[in-house]
Amino acid sequence: MSSLRRLNPTVKLISVTLAIFHVALLQNAYVTLSHVAFSLLLVFASRPRINRAVVFGIASTIVGYTWVTYTLYVLNLKLDPHTALAKTLLLSSRIAVIVLYSVFFATTTKPRDLATSLTMQLRVPYEYAFMTFVTLRMFPLIKRDLENVLAFRKVKGYVRLSKPWTAIFSVITPLLFTVVRRAVLMGISMEARGFGKFPERTFVSETRVAPRDVLFLLLFLLLVTCTTILSYTIGAPVGFSL
Known part of the structure; x- marks a missing residue:
């Protein structure tokens, strides 16, 4: 979707960073699953062009991490298989969320636009x-x-x-x-070329914050707020993972 590629890079960076910290800090299955679904939606909507080798590398990394973590839970921590599997899938889902959001940001953002946006907006x-x-x-x-x-x-x-x-x-x-x-x-x-001589510089194509960028950021904030409130409402454990 071309509209996702036209989003302001700084807005995408802030939104993705907020979502990653949200799912990384809160030990909750509802929060993690909501971010898994939303990140998958963003990736499929943006239609990224990813090499098959990269896809295979990501998949093998997640599968290997899942297998090793489950083995350590069962053999070292002596957890029962069901508890070990639940904890392992939760951790693997959090890793998958970080990977999916990173893929969305990297495949929909041009380095030139990111540098311009960091200077003009941040x-x-x-x-x-x-x-x-x-x-x-x-x-x-x-x-x-x-x-x-x-x-x-x-x-x-x-x-x-x-x-x-x-x-x-x-x-x-x-x-x-x-x-x-x-x-x-x-x-x-x-x-x-005298780079760095002047305190400010001009850009060929400037980046601005458009209404769609504000809407995208508000959508992320709504997702974070609703999932956190829902977890408290239904009595799901919301603990910090540091």
Whole structure:
């Protein structure tokens, strides 16, 4: 849905952070399940383009975490299987909520818009906002560099299964060199352009808080308030998890 992608990045950041802290701090199944449903709704509505390898990695991480946590509850803490399963599913659901909200935010937010919004709406100094932009932009570039290094090794036939540590170093070394070289060149370019000389700067495309952003934030606040009140009303335990 294009409207979710047009939301102000700062509003999305505040809403997602509020929801994650809400589900992470409160030990309650109703709160967790409501956030699971809402985060799934946001992810499906935004229609993110995610690599299958990333989806497999997320799923395997959650499944592995669930299995290990259940085993520790049963073997180490000596809990009965039903109690251990309930606690494990609650913890795994909280991890899934954090992952789903993070996927929604990352796939619907452009790094440039996030940096602009941090400066214009949150009044973050643009030097620090630019650091956020560079950090987010570096991940796909490092991924591309890694793919290039692996492709070069494959073409040259550099495969030695007898000494796997040498293969690891032969991949990490050029990758680190490329990353450091790009960072140095970027620093030189920023200094040549006088970046940071003036206290304020202009932006090509400015971000503003629209009525849809206020509605989205109010929807998150309504979700947090209603689930907390509902938990108290029906007598569900609402304890802090620190």
